[in-house]
Amino acid sequence: MTYAQWYRDFGDRHRAIVATLGHLSDEEVIAYFDYDNLRLRHPDFCPLYATGEKCHDTDDLNCYLCGCPHFRYCDTGWGEESAGTRYSRCAITARFEQTFTHEGSIHTDCSACPLPHTTGFIREHFDRDWGKIMEECEGCVPHT
Numbered sequence: 203m204t205y206a207q208w209y210r211d212f213g214d215r216h217r218a219i220v221a222t223l224g225h226l227s228d229e230e231v232i233a234y235f236d237y238d239n240l241r242l243r244h245p246d247f248c249p250l251y252a253t254g255e256k257c258h259d260t261d262d263l264n265c266y267l268c269g270c271p272h273f274r275y276c277d278t279g280w281g282e283e284s285a286g287t288r289y290s291r292c293a294i295t296a297r298f299e300q301t302f303t304h305e306g307s308i309h310t311d312c313s314a315c316p317l318p319h320t321t322g323f324i325r326e327h328f329d330r331d332w333g334k335i336m337e338e339c340e341g342c343v344p345h346t
């Protein structure tokens with residue numbers, strides 16, 4: 203699956219849930235996306251829900267911004283680096299950002315970064331339209 207395909211698929215599932223929450227305030231929508239609540243109400247939203255695993259080891263895990271607005275991807279690659287072709291990166295070079303390389307492809311690994319799963323971060327970037335929050339993620343523009 204390409205990054206673009208993942209974003210389209212995930213965005214559809216996110217929109218389908220938010221569409222049912224028109225009666226809730228923004229704060230209540232954020233609370234609805236708390237890992238423990240969402241796992242019970244929408245067990246198919248994330249493959250980890252079935253086993254009770256978490257992508258980040260924290261009690262206060264919120265799934266509203268799975269897919270971080272600071273993530274940048276280019277499915278055709280930005281160009282060659284010494285270890286291969288770079289396909290994703292963190293726009294803010296967060297201190298928890300890691301990188302992994304697979305068969306000549308370089309990707310950003312966000313597994314150690316809790317930032318987009320925190321309530322404060324979600325409040326700061328909140329919009330009921332997930333795609334709007336993520337609109338800068340896709341783009342093969344050269345970076346510095």
Ligand code: SF4
Nearest residue numbers: 270273292299312315
């Ligand atoms: S490293 Fe953190 S801030 Fe950067 S894209 Fe990944 S989750 Fe977002």
